Amino acid sequence: MQEKNSIELIEYELTTFIRRAVYLDNSEKKIGNLERSAYLLLRQLDEFGPARVKELAEAFKLDISTLSRQAAALENKKLISRSSDPSDGRVSLFDITPGGKQMLQTDKQMRLERYHSMLKEWSNEEKELFGKLLMRLNDAFID
Amino acid sequence: MQEKNSIELIEYELTTFIRRAVYLDNSEKKIGNLERSAYLLLRQLDEFGPARVKELAEAFKLDISTLSRQAAALENKKLISRSSDPSDGRVSLFDITPGGKQMLQTDKQMRLERYHSMLKEWSNEEKELFGKLLMRLNDAFID
């Protein structure tokens, strides 16, 4: 009973949070310059280094065609660069450009500032614990 | 430093979670029968009772036109019903139908079961605390 309530609360609050966070991305109060998808793609390349379309699609669990278009869009904006894999002519390798890194840092900073404001009343312990629990939640995510 | 790291972790994990949860809704492993937007609209009507388009748009912070279409779609599927406000001919009031309640309950149950599986290793204390922290996060959400 107790457990059921906690899970219901978690389900409710997480759905609500997603609703709001996604709304925010579409609103005029949007954080930063990058679309959510672009932000995540740049972050992925920045953290894990060059990757090809298939790897990106797997990392995000999205269709290859989706990542193919997202990558092409960012390539167009010069935020990522494409190079061909010498050992496999089918493959394009994408890497974040200096401009992309810059843009990512700017946007990340804005996002962090938002979280900073939202969580300013929280103690360090609460923030740390919350981060750890979120990490566990993501690790346990069922595909 | 410590604080910065917690916030970065929270930002990272929340964005990742949203990415996955939204992916899941579009995938063949989608939870239940309802679109995310339909689920939220039904839940809103179920919890807060009949409402008109404008109220729903405000509750979700979405454009009226978006809610107008979502409501019309659910009305078409007989999951919600429309009635006119006798005191104001412009207004349509929407309410969840028995079929809508049934569908909502079915989907909610499936969503809860997923969370139940994902969180099965968590102690009651962890689940309760996580729920409370999420609630605080949503309360502090900056529009």
Added chain:
DNA sequence: ACTTTTACTTGTACTATACAACTATATATA
């Protein structure tokens, strides 16, 4: 050499959303 598999791109379609134009009704004001 031929077939099959793989990596990616492109065409098409759908959901979710916003904004703008429009309709109908209600309210305010001259």
Added chain:
DNA sequence: TATATATAGTTGTATAGTACAAGTAAAAGT
């Protein structure tokens, strides 16, 4: 009261993000 303005909602149009299917080119297997 007649007209002007405001409000509630619908509908047209556009965009992001996604999937699936068809197509192209390169690699690997037989």
